[in-house]
Amino acid sequence: MSTEILAIIGALTGVVGALTGVVSLAWQILVHRRSGRLVSVTSAYIMRLYGPPHAPEYDDDQVAIIVSNRGGAPVTVTNYGVAMGGKGSKKNLFVTNPPAWATSLPAAVAPGGEPAQLLAPVADLMRVHEEHGIPFRKMRPWVDLGDGRRVYSKKAVPLR
Numbered sequence: 001m002s003t004e005i006l007a008i009i010g011a012l013t014g015v016v017g018a019l020t021g022v023v024s025l026a027w028q029i030l031v032h033r034r035s036g037r038l039v040s041v042t043s044a045y046i047m048r049l050y051g052p053p054h055a056p057e058y059d060d061d062q063v064a065i066i067v068s069n070r071g072g073a074p075v076t077v078t079n080y081g082v083a084m085g086g087k088g089s090k091k092n093l094f095v096t097n098p099p100a101w102a103t104s105l106p107a108a109v110a111p112g113g114e115p116a117q118l119l120a121p122v123a124d125l126m127r128v129h130e131e132h133g134i135p136f137r138k139m140r141p142w143v144d145l146g147d148g149r150r151v152y153s154k155k156a157v158p159l160r
Helices: 002-035 122-132
Strands: 039-046 062-069 075-084 092-094 107-109 116-121 139-145 150-152
Touching (some): 039 139, 039 150, 062 075, 062 107, 062 139, 075 116, 075 122, 107 116, 116 122, 122 139
Antiparallel strands (some): 039 062, 062 116, 075 107, 075 139, 139 150
């Protein structure tokens, strides 16, 4: 009878040890992934408005390429653009003269900090669409990071 009890206690101890090991492994994977650079790239359509409330003036419409860092280490954005033809396309739109109110490059993005807001003129994107027939759904914003990676937005530019 006592050997059966010891066998049951041994089996329970083994199960508890295995479960503890699995939980510990999952925690280590989560901590390791969060300690790196988790960069997310999104885009939004923006219209800059300035001047007095009774007579506002509009600036050129822009597509904001927003870079945020959800990881545990800072990243540096060194370049940005819009891929024409989808992710991995060799055709790109580069912005060589961004507005003064855009984030200047190189831009450091701290973990959980203020996102970088990079701008691509809507007029340029529409011109490429009209001249080359590239649909807006195939235009994907991207950023180059200081570690050599290129991170693409999951969605295309917000134009129709």
